[in-house]
Amino acid sequence: MEFLAQPGGAVNGTVRVPGDKSISHRSIMFGAIADGTTTVEGFLEGEDALSTLKAFQAMGVEIEGPDAGRVTIHGVGRDGLQAPAGELYMGNSGTSMRLLAGLLAGQPFDVTMTGDVSLSKRPMERVAAPLREMGAVVETAEGGRPPLTLRGGQQLKAIDYVLPMASAQVKSCVLLAGMYAEGETRTTEPAPTRDHSERMLKGFGYPVTVNGATATLSGGHRLKAVHIDVPADISSAAFFMVAASIAPGADLTLQHVGINPTRIGIINILREMGGDITLSNEREVGGEPVADIRVRYAPLKGIDIPEEQVPLAIDEFPVLFIAAACAEGRTVLRGAEELRVKESDRIQVMADGLVSLGVNAQATPDGIIIDGGPIGGGRVNSHHDHRIAMSFSVAALRASDTIHIEDCDNVATSFPNFVELATQVGMRIEVSK
Structure with a gap:
């Protein structure tokens, strides 16, 4: 599937x-x-989250839905899962594979x-190593x-694990295994990462203590x-935040x-670049902070991206690179090696795509250097990476000609109605099979 992103368009409404x-x-x-029975509203009906849902159905859990974002899960208790008949297929979802490994x-x-x-190309040793340490x-x-195989029937022992990289997936994996381990499991992270597991475990009544990075x-x-009640996903909102920031x-x-502080x-970063972003109607829903976000066009300027923001924006960098291409001056990202082992090597793939559209972009081992300037048309390969495909769709708002984006099938993993919503606000994206 290809996207044809036509130049120009508007962003209003x-x-x-x-859902997140x-x-x-x-x-x-x-x-x-x-x-007991858990009910979910606002569930993301993307392929990644559905991979998790199907895995638990395969292990004997009765789940109804999703139906317009509503899901009903008939819990089987902490020891009620059953052996699946065959392999569990996780599709494109690193979160499913890494978190499930712990559980x-x-x-x-x-x-x-x-x-x-x-x-199948993504690193799993990062979860395998601490799990082996636990037995x-x-x-x-x-x-x-x-593929990742776990042999059942092991008695797990609690560990005190210092994460070698800032990864919410590794942290969550170890904590989930800790629920089945003897003793007290501790994780300490080098920089803050998303804390949805800790918040939600507390919500389900499981005692978790968080003290600083531990x-x-x-x-x-x-x-x-x-x-x-699942809040809307800030990683999906990011495409529209950048779109509104760059479209006059x-x-x-x-x-x-x-608006979880870890996300x-x-x-x-957009505010630092001069973005016009206001939050209103701030409230808390099920332990997670949410707000309405209003974004108005503003001329952006290039910046050195603060390193402490990198883990808080790790999934949003592809579209932030588009903001950088539209900004006046130079934007420099460092300390983002993690981007090279996502659904694609996001640093290289974005740099290649930007260069093919005439933007001056240079990949570095742990980041990228982008000089803002005119964006032309051309052909971009998204390498089956949903966030790359959507980012280049946003770039068309400021392009001088059509951008052809190849391999867009995986957009359905995280944002099944992306093209529909983009069109609704005034962007010009067509889908060709």
Whole structure:
């Protein structure tokens, strides 16, 4: 599937983007092993979150929906999961595979998880290593890549784990395994990462203590079913925030967006570049802060991106690079090696795409240097990476000619109605099979 992003267009109106992916994944995982029936509203019906849902159905959990974002999960309790009949297919979802590895490490049965071509290249040793330290038996393919096999029936022991990289997936994996381990499991992270697991575990009544960079829980407690209202995903809202920032005359309001402090790098960085962003109607929903975000066009300027913001905006960088290409002057990103092991090597793929559109962009080992300037038309390969495809769609707002974006099928993993919402606010994107 290709996107044809036509030059120009406008960005105006009010939209609500789909539910947060991280929270949607976790609502299924925790609801499945809770006692009682968990109901979810605003669930993201993208392929990634559906991979998690199908995995738990394969392990004997009765789940109804999703139906217009509503899901009902009949929890089987902490020890109620059953061995799946075959391998669990995780599609394009790194979150599903890494978090499930932790949850499945302490089960009595064997399980193998596989993924699509992009997921099969992503590093799994980062979760396998701490799990082995806890006594789990974990097998990976060559180079620590998927498929990932966990051998059941191991007695896990709690560990005190200092994360070698800032990764919410690794942190969550260790904490989930800790629920099935003997003793007190602690994770300490080098920089703040998203804390949805800690917040939601508390919401389900599981005791978790967070002290600075360290999260602690002990094994053996139970989860109690709850109702979850999933906020709109700030990572999806990011495409529209940049779109409104770079399109002359734009005035756009994004409703009910999750503004968890570990996720607002995109807001902080755009403001630093001169973006006009106001938050209103701030409130808390199920332990997660949400707000309406209004973005108006403003001329942006290039900046050195503050390194402490990098983990808080890790998924938003592809579209931030588009903002940088439209800014006056030079933008420099450092300390973002993590971008090279996402759904694609996001640094290289974005740099290549920008250069093919006539933008002066230079990849560095841990980041990128972008000089703002005119954007031309051309052909860009998204390498089956949903965020790359959507980012170049946004670039068309300031392009002088059509941008052809190849391999856009995976947009459905995180944002199934992207083209529809983009068209609704005035962007000009066509889909060709």
